[in-house]
Amino acid sequence: QSALTQPASVSGSPGQSITISCTGTTRDVGNNNFVSWYQHLPGKAPKLMLCDVSNRPSGVSDRFSGSKSGNTASLTISGLQAEDEADYFCISHRGGSSPYVFGTGTKVTVL
Amino acid sequence: QVQLVQSGAEVKNPGASVKVSCKASGYTFTTYEMHWMRQAPGQGLQWMGIINPMNGDTMYAQELQGRVTMTRDTSTSTIYMELNNLRSEDAAVYYCARENIPRAKHFDYWGQGTLVTVSS
Numbered sequence A: 001q002s003a004l005t006q007p008a009s010v011s012g013s014p015g016q017s018i019t020i021s022c023t024g025t026t027r028d029v030g031n032n033n034f035v036s037w038y039q040h041l042p043g044k045a046p047k048l049m050l051c052d053v054s055n056r057p058s059g060v061s062d063r064f065s066g067s068k069s070g071n072t073a074s075l076t077i078s079g080l081q082a083e084d085e086a087d088y089f090c091i092s093h094r095g096g097s098s099p100y101v102f103g104t105g106t107k108v109t110v111l
Numbered sequence B: 001q002v003q004l005v006q007s008g009a010e011v012k013n014p015g016a017s018v019k020v021s022c023k024a025s026g027y028t029f030t031t032y033e034m035h036w037m038r039q040a041p042g043q044g045l046q047w048m049g050i051i052n053p054m055n056g057d058t059m060y061a062q063e064l065q066g067r068v069t070m071t072r073d074t075s076t077s078t079i080y081m082e083l084n085n086l087r088s089e090d091a092a093v094y095y096c097a098r099e100n101i102p103r104a105k106h107f108d109y110w111g112q113g114t115l116v117t118v119s120s
Helices: none
Strands: A009-012 A020-023 A035-040 A047-050 A062-069 A072-077 A084-092 A101-102 A104-111 B003-007 B011-012 B017-023 B034-039 B045-051 B058-060 B068-073 B078-083 B092-099 B107-110 B112-119
Touching: A009 A020, A020 A084, A020 A104, A020 B011, A020 B112, A035 A062, A035 A072, A035 B107, A047 A062, A047 B107, A062 B058, A072 A084, A072 A104, A101 B034, B003 B092, B011 B017, B017 B034, B017 B112, B045 B068, B045 B092, B058 B068, B078 B092
Parallel strands: A009 A104, B011 B112
Antiparallel strands: A020 A072, A035 A047, A035 A084, A062 A072, A084 A101, A084 A104, B003 B017, B017 B078, B034 B045, B034 B092, B045 B058, B068 B078, B092 B107, B092 B112
């Protein structure tokens, strides 16, 4: 199945801001606001960071923010911290018989 | 606190079946629909299907129809995913995930993953 395109890796120094893009199509990202972002550490359960493009669940730092333009959604991490080093992936709902499409994943490295 | 705890790693021969469990705790089990997803080595996640723990209704990914069965046991707050006639391409980490309500289209809690190895 087709996937949402993310950069393989993004890096930044502590305190900097980084942005991860998630590019889909008019069938998914461009069709609704059901884009969510997850942080994934190896061997651990993925953690919901943002839902509905830009909504932060309770307990998620306000250093994490989201936006969308056309077929591309973005996750921005401000004030980068060592604990942010992880894999991040996006998910978009698109309905139909295969209702979810997933990002290819981005490894965030804190220099 | 909400927890989804999955069963341990499995090693299976091609053609065999595997059954992965996901035990929920910390919330009312029947309130939230549950999904199964998998990630093969070096690949992105793939949606496998959904089960409604209240009534057991399911919907499966088209490419897995006929090979996958999702069930639930309300007495133990556990969902199960059974995949039959395993092939090498079924080797993956399998995840259960809870869909937030109401039909929120995102997953607020995930299991830790279960590695399934398919090898002769």
